[in-house]
Amino acid sequence: MVVAKYDWRDFDAPGLAKAKGSHRVSVCIPARDEEATVGEVVRVIREELVDGPGLVDELVVVDDGSSDATSKQAAAAGARVVALPEPKGKGDAMWRGLQETTGDVVAYCDADIYGFSSRFVTGLLGPLLTDSSLALVKGTYKRPLDGVDGEGGRVTELVAKPLISVLFPHLRSLGQPLAGEWAAHRSVLESLSYAYGYGVELGVLLDVAERFGTASIAECDLGERRHRNRSLAELVPQAETIIRLALSRAGLLPRP
Numbered sequence: 001m002v003v004a005k006y007d008w009r010d011f012d013a014p015g016l017a018k019a020k021g022s023h024r025v026s027v028c029i030p031a032r033d034e035e036a037t038v039g040e041v042v043r044v045i046r047e048e049l050v051d052g053p054g055l056v057d058e059l060v061v062v063d064d065g066s067s068d069a070t071s072k073q074a075a076a077a078g079a080r081v082v083a084l085p086e087p088k089g090k091g092d093a094m095w096r097g098l099q100e101t102t103g104d105v106v107a108y109c110d111a112d113i114y115g116f117s118s119r120f121v122t123g124l125l126g127p128l129l130t131d132s133s134l135a136l137v138k139g140t141y142k143r144p145l146d147g148v149d150g151e152g153g154r155v156t157e158l159v160a161k162p163l164i165s166v167l168f169p170h171l172r173s174l175g176q177p178l179a180g181e182w183a184a185h186r187s188v189l190e191s192l193s194y195a196y197g198y199g200v201e202l203g204v205l206l207d208v209a210e211r212f213g214t215a216s217i218a219e220c221d222l223g224e225r226r227h228r229n230r231s232l233a234e235l236v237p238q239a240e241t242i243i244r245l246a247l248s249r250a251g252l253l254p255r256p
Helices: 013-019 038-050 070-077 088-102 119-130 154-167 197-212 233-247
Strands: 006-007 025-031 058-065 080-084 103-108 136-142 182-185 219-226
Touching: 006 038, 006 119, 013 058, 013 080, 025 038, 025 070, 025 088, 038 058, 038 070, 038 119, 058 070, 070 080, 088 103, 088 197, 103 119, 119 136, 119 182, 119 219, 136 197, 154 233, 182 197, 197 219, 197 233
Parallel strands: 006 219, 025 058, 025 103, 058 080, 136 219
Antiparallel strands: 103 182, 136 182
C-alpha cells in the first residue's frame, strides 16, 4: 500500500492557523550539542509560526545533556528549554518533550538543520490539520552529501529501507522512514512507547502502522534538507539500533 503523499507548497501558515480551530499545536526539538544551528531553527519557528499567524502555540527544546551552549542559544532565540542533566538518548528526549508540552498536535524537528525553513513545520501540520483520517505525518526530502544530490542518509538507504522492504513491505513507499521531522496527534503518541535512542522514529512509524493502519500515515515532501553529516564511526551504533528495532518489531528478537 502506498501512503498518502503531500507537498509543503500546498499549505501556508495563515491558512493552517484558521484550520486548526481550537486545537493547540506544540513543536518539540530534541537537541544535543547543536549550538551552531538550534538558535536559527528556533528563531524561524518563533518569528514565522508563533508570533506571526499563531499557528504554533508552544515551542520547546529538550536539551539532551549537551556539553556546549545549546540551551543558551535555544533560550535566547525564544524557546522554552528543558535541560536534561545528562544524555538520555533521542527517544527519551522526545518522550520528555511530549510530557512537557500540551498541544493536541505535536510536531518534532531536528536541531541540526542548516538553512532551516518554516516549511519543515507547516508541511507536517498541513495534512494533520486538514485530514481527520491521519494519525502520523512523516517528512520526506532530498538529502545531499558533500554537495552531491541523493547521497545523504546513509543509514536510511543502506539499513532502514532494505529492512523495511523485506520485513514491512507495506511501508516500502516511504522515502524517509527515519526522518526526524514528523507530527502526530497527542492521543496517538500517548498510546505508544518511544523506543530508545535513534530507534524512536522507526519504532513510532511501525507502531502507528500496526495500531492505526498504514492508511493513517502520510508523507509530505519538504524540499531539500541540509544538516550536520556524521562520521561512519557515529553511524555504526545508529545502524545497529535500527537493525535491532526492526528485528524486534518483526518478532525475530525479543522486544525491549
